[in-house]
Amino acid sequence: MxxxxxxxxxxxxxxxxxxxxxxxxxxxxxxxxxxxxxxxxxxxxxxxxxxxxxxxxxxxxxxxxxxxxxxxxxxxxxxxxxxxxxxxxxxxxxxxxxxxxxxxxxxxxxxxxxxxxxxxxxxxxxxxxxxxxxxxxxxxxGPYDETTCVSWTDDSKCFVVGSKDMSAWVFGAERWDNLIYYALGGHKDAIVACFFESDSLDVYTLSQDGALCVWQCDTPPEGLRLKAPSGWRADLLQREEDQEEGEEESAVRGKAAPAAEEQQGKVKYSRLAKHFFNKEGDFNNLTAAAYHRKAHLLVTGFASGIFHLHELPDFNLIHSLSVSDQRVASVAINSSGDWIAFGCSGLGQLLVWEWQSESYVLKQQGHFNSMVSLAYSPDGQYIATGGDDGKVKVWNTLSGFCFVTFTEHSSGVTGVTFTATGYVVVSSSMDGTVRAFDLHRYRNFRTFTSPRPAQFSCVAVDTSGEIVSAGAQDSFEIFIWSVQTGRLLDVLSGHEGPISGLCFNPARSVLASASWDKTVRLWDMADSWRTTETLALTSDALAVTFRPDGAELAVATLNSQITFWDPENAVQTGSIEGRHDLKTGRKELDKITAKHAAKGKAFTTLCYSADGQSVLAGGMSRFVCLYHVKEQILRKKFEICCNLSLDAMEEFLNRRKMTEFGNLALIDQDAAEEGGVAIPLPGVKKGDMSSRHFKPEIRVTSLRFSPTGRCWAATSTEGLLIYSLDARMLFDPFELDASVTPARIRAALCQRDFTRAILMAFRLNERKLLQEALESVPWGEIEVVSSSLPDLYVEKVLEFLASSLEVSRHLEFYLIWTQKLLMVHGQKLKSRAGSLLPTVQFLQKSIQRHRDDIAKLCDWNHYNLRFALAVSQQRGLKRASEPPGSEEEADASVSDEDSDSLHLLGAGPGDTDGPRP
CATH class of the missing domain: 2.130.10.10 (YVTN repeat-like/Quinoprotein amine dehydrogenase)
Known part of the structure; x- marks a missing residue:
């Protein structure tokens, strides 16, 4: 791997x-x-x-x-x-x-x-x-305070700069004689945005108090004159002119130029109009603005989440809508002026709105608070995440978008998981409920509760998808429910501390539960939920997981160790010391270095790789460690974040930030930004102390390998990070020697020696050559070529077919390849089922995605044909019921009905882009 x-x-x-x-x-x-x-x-x-x-x-x-x-x-x-x-x-x-x-x-x-x-x-x-x-x-x-915005003219001759000192300054990008700089006042608050009019030097300035000033320039852009050079530049130009045109012409031109310049004055601005957005009297800060010059469309966003669309220069209101109750931090308009993008930093929300049709092009929002847990669907197409905001979101791994959000939980979500079918998401929460969500109808169809109110810290579903278990943080019990009936089946007692992790054995009916009481208990599902074994640990258990084949158990403890157990014999098979690999960072208020900090040095999440040979571990650190289970060594360390804007990123103590009065990190320098209130001196009571900012701490809360083994995901303070094997940037030859060249591969294809060409292409391992070699095989000879491939190359061919099915248009051709390979080499592949499992799941994911797309298309065509058939039957009944004398009127009405039905089908006259049955 x-x-x-x-x-x-x-x-x-x-x-x-x-x-x-x-x-x-x-x-x-x-x-x-x-x-x-x-x-x-x-x-x-x-x-x-x-x-x-x-x-x-x-x-x-x-x-x-x-x-x-x-x-x-x-x-x-x-x-x-x-x-x-x-x-x-x-x-x-x-x-x-x-x-x-x-x-x-x-x-x-x-x-x-x-x-x-x-x-x-x-x-x-x-x-x-x-x-x-x-x-x-x-x-x-020019400005006396900090600058805020900048905008250019269409011809790139000038630009305007806004400032917090309530003024805007127009500067020349070249050395213009009649425009060096020009200051524009008239506002009573900081300038938020300023724009030039199309093909003009007219300026629009907008201030934070919701005022718009229209400035008119008395000079067109063509009236700007370049300043005559002086000093050594003038002497150099003078010599060049003397050599080319002579002394007399240059002297006359030098005398005439100042006279022409004296006739024209400097560029001047005058305020043409002043408009106000807050006409009703409610004070609302303007936070962002964008202007489309060709459409004369002005979009403004406010601190209350409201945005306005105006037409300039008449200031006609087109729309006034609300995005949310948080401030609009950024606004942008695309080149055609149809789409408007809004960004809300308080909610982490991004919207793209088509203002003419009043519809959303894009509407995405992440978790308001940090993400806590994640789970891959069995086919690897979807990822479910749960956050502290009580929301459960499902993301598409191909598009990267969230397509459904469940908000039924009233408190933070602590765990999410998929059932074996992949169509049900189960989540546990601190609100005392475990909920099951249906991905077919997007609804909460089951809600599991306990007899006494409990805070659930983890959740697990067995391989059959019939039994749900959740561990309580306060009552130290494990609750078991039936998915079909929703009834509570049993309550497992025995732990003496909060339950930190649950995991079902994929191969047997055994549930493993980890607790802070320094034990891991194995419960037998088939034998009245009795405790079969109790594994004694040296420290509190924080996470537990089974290997994909169920033959091994990994447990992360508070003393930074990962211990491996044989669940059948309850014997410890190995351990890994990860204290020095995790490397937790030093917080800003800590007075010691990260090396001497004892808090947080432990793995809180574990995950086995798809083949079971490695384990992925993470915790309150920016590092994720990948260990080899059998050799018990560190294979690779991933640094998931290098953002110093987060806390616990630095490793050493910075003495420059330590003063005799305390740490400089206690002084909030960003309090005045984004609506905060600056407190300039100690003892000043004016201002809201709760508006001070804080730096979130970097941590990894959950890790999962995809079922295909090609990628893994981590939920962290930054978001949901996906790491994958990018084969496009990696040269990975296989048994390569000097005799394997692209020319020899193409020569073998010309000689119709397809097996030799495919073997050489896989040894060179270039994707384009692989595609050329496989697609050159006639579909009638695929079975013969498949049977002649060595067993060592079958897995590589299957992996290439799985990746090609995602992007190729030759769906049937690659499906024939897949079928023939599995039929011919099926018995031999069974002996290597463990190592081939990620490849087969990758192949299943690709085929399942195409199946879903084709199923939707077939359903669409099926319903359209039924609709067309019903319309034709209705037309026949109508003809049969009408008298013979009204045939012409009936034909006219039938033609109208036909055109209406064709329009509904998306295939009306002049419509060439609609769907066809």
């Missing part, structure tokens, strides 16, 4: 902070999620997280006009130049200060960064390789 797992996707979190951006085609949305960036493909309904991360949470993202490059800046001023084509980092840069906004010029030659109380103009990085991709051109000063 390979262990080159790499970060693949981030689910469960769709927006944290920062600004939203649409791509240049308007079909994808770029959203900053913590210290990562997720791209939502709205046309294909997919989400993909870029394999890069910043040191702190992302503050702003600037997108180039062609959509190839992006500048990502975090809260610490660290910038990444990212290629969105190859999804890689091209350059690192540090702006030496907090950056508020980044904006490329429309021509893509420059970009502006607002930092502190000034703006910096940089040359945009080109497509050629450069030693320094960021070259500073000019630095502009």
């Amino acid at each position: 390979k262990f080159a797992y790499r970060f693949s996707n981030l689910l469960g979190t769709v927006y944290r902070c920062g600004n939203l951006n649409f791509t240049c085609d308007g079909n994808s949305l770029i959203s900053p999620v913590g210290n990562r960036v997720t791209v939502f493909d709205l046309k294909n309904n997919k989400s993909d997280t870029l394999p890069l991360a910043t040191r702190y949470n992302i503050k702003c993202v600037g997108l180039s006009p062609d959509g190839r490059l992006a500048i990502i800046v975090d809260e610490g001023g660290n910038a990444l130049l990212v290629s969105l084509v190859c999804r890689s980092v091209l350059h690192h840069f540090h702006f030496k200060g907090a950056v508020h906004s980044v904006s490329f010029s429309p021509d893509g030659r420059k970009f502006v960064v607002t930092k502190g109380h000034g703006a910096q103009l940089y040359h945009a990085p080109g497509r050629r390789r450069e030693f320094n991709a960021f070259v500073l051109d000019k630095t502009y000063f």
Whole structure:
């Protein structure tokens, strides 16, 4: 089994902070999620997280006009130049200060960064390789307070910068003679956004108190004049002109130029109008705005969750709706002006709204609090997560979207699991209930309760899906229910501490329960739920899990050990010491280093790999450890997070933050942001102390391997992280020698030696050659070629077929390959069932997904044909009932009915994109 797992996707979190951006085609949305960036493909309904991360949470993202490059800046001023084509980092840069906004010029030659109380103009990085991709051109000063926003003109000649000092400044990107800078006032609060009108120097400025000022410029963009050079530049130009045109012409031109410049004055602005959003008198802070110049559409978001759509410059209200009760942190409009994106950082919510049809294109929201548990469906297509907010969400692993949310729990969810069929999700909660949810009808069809109120800390379902068990945290008991009847079958007593974990044996009717009383008990389901064995541990048990074949049991204890047991003989077979591998971080308020901190150094979640040879462990740390069970050694360590905006990330003590008055971390420097109240001096009682911010602590709460073994998932403070085997970036030859070349493979295909060509293609292990070799085999010879393949290559062919079924259009061809391989080599594969289980489950997942899609299409066609048949029968009955003299009227009515029915079927006149029966 390979262990080159790499970060693949981030689910469960769709927006944290920062600004939203649409791509240049308007079909994808770029959203900053913590210290990562997720791209939502709205046309294909997919989400993909870029394999890069910043040191702190992302503050702003600037997108180039062609959509190839992006500048990502975090809260610490660290910038990444990212290629969105190859999804890689091209350059690192540090702006030496907090950056508020980044904006490329429309021509893509420059970009502006607002930092502190000034703006910096940089040359945009080109497509050629450069030693320094960021070259500073000019630095502009004018505002007295921090800058907040920036916007460019269409011709890239000027840009406007907003500030917290209630002013906006118009700067020239070139050395214009009649425009160096221009200050615009008239507001009574900080500027939130400012925009230029299309093909004009007219400016719209919006302040936080909900005021809009319209500024009119007396000069068109064509009226800007370049400033005459002076100093050594003028002398150099003078020499060039003397050489080309002569001394007399240059002298005349030099005298005439100032006279023409004196006739035209400087650029001037005048306030044309001032509008207010809060006309009713209720004070509501404006927090975000976006403007589409071609459609003259202004979108504004407020702290109460309300957003307005106005048409400028007349300020006509188009829509006024509410997203939620939390502040709208970011607003973006796509290039066509049809879709509007809203980001709410308080809820972690992301919405894309089509304002003309008043419908949602995308509506996603993660867990409000941290995720606690996760479970893979048996086919690996879905992941169910439970959070402290009492919600159970089901995510699609292919698209990365949540398609159903269950909110029946009234308290935090502590555990989720799937039944063997994959259509039922069972969850336990601290509210004293265990609920079963149906994924066919999306409803809560069973609610299991205890005779006495209890807080359930874990849940487990047996392999048949008929029995549900849950452990109580306060009464130290285990409750057993029947899924069919919903009745309580038994209450298992015997533990003397809270139940921390439950797990059913996949092969036998045995339930293992772990508790804080330093024991693991094995309960026999077939023999009146009696305790068959009690495994004594050296410390409190925190997690328990069975191997996929049920022949081994792993237990994580509070002393950072993982012990392995033989459940049949109740004998310990091995142990792993993980104290030094976990490496918990030091919190900001700790006065000692992470090495000497004793709290949290223990694994709290365990998971076996699909083949049972390795175990994955995690806890209150940013590291996830993968151990080899038999050798009891560390195979690989994964660092799931490098975000310093979270707590418990640092390892050593920073003496610079320790003063004689205490730790500097006690001073909340971010209290004034996002609606908080700044408390400048000790003893000042003005302000809400509860509005102070806190840094969430990094931890891994749950780990699960997918049934296919190709990926594993972890719920952490960052969200739901997916790590997978990315074969596209990995060169993995198999028994390769110098005689295997692409030319020889194609020569074997021309000679119709298909078996030799397939074997050489798998030895070279290039996907395109593998696809070419397999698809060159005629479908009538597949059985012969399958029987001639060695047993060593059958597993590799099955794995390739499983991955190809997800993306290929040749569904029947690959299904024939799969059938022939399993029919010919079925008896030999049974002896290696344990190692082949992940491959077979991967194959089943791919086939099941196609089956679901085709089943929906067949049902759609079936209902359409029934509808067409009913319409034709109704038409025949109508003809039979009418008198013979009204045949022409009947034909006219029939033609109308036919056109209506065809329109309902999606195949009316002129309709070429609708579904066909």
